[in-house]
Amino acid sequence: MPRTLALSLVLTALLSAGVQAQGLSPIEQRIGDEIKAWQPEAINLLERSARINSGTLNLAGVRATGEVFRKELDALGFKTVWIDMPQAMGRAGHLVANRTGPKGKRLLLLGHLDTVFETDAPGPLWEREGERARGQGVGDMKGGNVVVIAALRALHRAGALDDTSITVLFTGDEEEAGYPREVSRRDMVELAKLSDVALSFEGAITGPGGQAMATVGRRATATFDLDVKGRQGHSQGVFGSAGFGAVYEAARILDGFRQAVVEPGLTFNPGVILGGTDVAFDEANAKGTAAGKTNVIANTVTVRGDLRYLDYAQRDRAHARMREIVGQHLPGASASITFRDSYPPMAVTPGNLKLLELYSQASVDAGLGAVGAVPPTARGAGDIQFIAPIIDSLDGLGASGGAAHSPSEHVDLGSLERSAVRAALLIYRLTR
The missing domain is CATH 3.40.630.10 (Zn peptidases)
Known part of the structure; x- marks a missing residue:
């Protein structure tokens, strides 16, 4: 505590x-x-x-x-x-x-x-x-x-x-x-x-x-922006030469957060997620669109989330661990994460x-x-x-x-x- x-x-x-x-x-x-x-x-x-x-x-x-x-x-x-x-x-x-x-x-x-x-x-x-x-x-x-x-x-x-x-x-x-x-x-x-x-x-x-x-x-409030990229291709090649795609990479990252970024008083919530081969997010109105096909490996995932922490030391620990998880890419995928502070603690x-x-x-x-x-x-x-x-x-x-x-x-x-x-x-x- x-x-x-x-x-x-x-x-x-x-x-x-x-x-x-x-x-x-x-x-x-x-x-x-x-x-x-x-x-x-x-x-x-x-x-x-x-x-x-x-x-x-x-x-x-x-x-x-x-x-x-x-x-x-x-x-x-x-x-x-x-x-x-x-x-x-x-x-x-x-x-x-x-x-x-x-x-x-x-x-x-x-x-x-x-x-x-x-x-x-x-x-x-x-x-x-x-x-x-x-x-x-x-x-x-x-x-x-x-x-x-x-x-x-x-x-x-x-x-x-x-x-x-x-x-x-x-x-x-x-x-x-x-x-x-x-x-x-x-x-x-x-x-x-x-x-x-x-x-x-x-x-x-x-x-x-x-x-x-x-x-x-x-607690302070902040946001995180997670942007994930994958190699678009035929779905028959997923897990192989075509890689894992953006959706699996996003799922890996978010579940990694859930399991490894754990402290009392710290929460993070992916409030919106869009994935497919054609993704658009309207930041001003907090809504977006996504399109794709079941036989096509998704090349893009956009995640926007909320982050709350008790003090700046806890924030910095969370940022470091989340960046570490994001950096462990699946084959054929990449991702980046950025943070924006909103209300101070x-x-x-x-x-x-x-x-x-x-x-x-x-x-x-x-x-x-x-x-x-x-x-x-x-x-x-x-x-x-x-x-x-x-x-x-x-x-x-x-x-x-x-x-x-x-x-x-x-x-x-x-x-x-x-x-x-x-x-x-x-x-x-x-x-x-």
């Missing part, structure tokens, strides 16, 4: 066993009361934002969703601005809200306005089912955005936002970050350099026994674990129980990974639900209140 993962799990156990309730101060009690009283309006805000389709490529929808939250932040005294991306990137841009003051740590709060659901996606925009709601992006992560607003509103009502330094950044392309990343995430990185702590409100994960969990680490650091400790203490003091740590392998990629190397970070502070990225995506409406209470108390204590 990687040391960082083991440390995370040990700290989770210690937090769960050792945190004791210290109670809330009068102002903290008021903060919690404000959140509870506003719960019906929080649900209404979630519904209004969810009824707007804001798939990453629906630029107008992303901007419209941003306006819903911008009005809320304006009402709380934040200075808001919309940051456009270059038109050629095909992304809507980001909403930034800021206030500055001399108190406590400088916080950067992260959310995102886009969803994976484009305008033709199946599934309802919003359906209320008692204490649960189903809809596109209700958990990932419009529910998290609402948690941010509910927490900040309660702090404002209690007079606890005065003289604090808090920046809110709701990105418009988290689900499919625009290229080049140096442009689409430039503002986020610059804001992180002006902050001390980053808190991200991706959906919360519920652990065993219903325990709340937060994220102190995430969010390492499990002492600073991140300290934030979890403070968050868990706030939860216990509010009567909501201790908060554990999500193993880094249990989460996908997220915006916070671009800035976690710069400042202490904690993620997964949003609403809880399930079936994310599917037509059945849903959110537990009661979690809006619970998550907002935890977040507001943490923000209050960090900014004293």
Whole structure:
């Protein structure tokens, strides 16, 4: 087990066993009361934002969703601005809200306005089912955005936002970050350099026994491109003078990865494979075509895959082993592999674990129980990974639900209140 993962799990156990309730101060009690009283309006805000389709490529929808939250932040005294991306990137841009003051740590709060659901996606925009709601992006992560607003509103009502330094950044392309990343995430990185702590409100994960969990680490994401060539010829000559062809070579390589590139926390997935004598892959739209005949040895295979790792050392070991396997060609075949990094790793650091400790203490003091740590392998990629190397970070502070990225995506409406209470108390204590 990687040391960082083991440390995370040990700290989770210690937090769960050792945190004791210290109670809330009068102002903290008021903060919690404000959140509870506003719960019906929080649900209404979630519904209004969810009824707007804001798939990453629906630029107008992303901007419209941003306006819903911008009005809320304006009402709380934040200075808001919309940051456009270059038109050629095909992304809507980001909403930034800021206030500055001399108190406590400088916080950067992260959310995102886009969803994976484009305008033709199946599934309802919003359906209320008692204490649960189903809809596109209700958990990932419009529910998290609402948690941010509910927490900040309660702090404002209690007079606890005065003289604090808090920046809110709701990105418009988290689900499919625009290229080049140096442009689409430039503002986020610059804001992180002006902050001390980053808190991200991706959906919360519920652990065993219903325990709340937060994220102190995430694996990096990357891709691999495997291109294989074979000697085209009559199928009667396969295994002999004509060689093995591209399909057998690709199969050998991929099975070699499966058997020999094995480490805890490391995964690689060949998401698309095309093989034959006439292959075309459309990178921009992630689809392609292949043609061939059963009596002809295939001369081309194209594989595009996903690679996830805990840290750069693990990445480098995986790259070296995969290149070694690729280089062991079958007769009559050749292959090459290239790698592209996407999201950097969010390492499990002492600073991140300290934030979890403070968050868990706030939860216990509010009567909501201790908060554990999500193993880094249990989460996908997220915006916070671009800035976690710069400042202490904690993620997964949003609403809880399930079936994310599917037509059945849903959110537990009661979690809006619970998550907002935890977040507001943490923000209050960090900014004293």
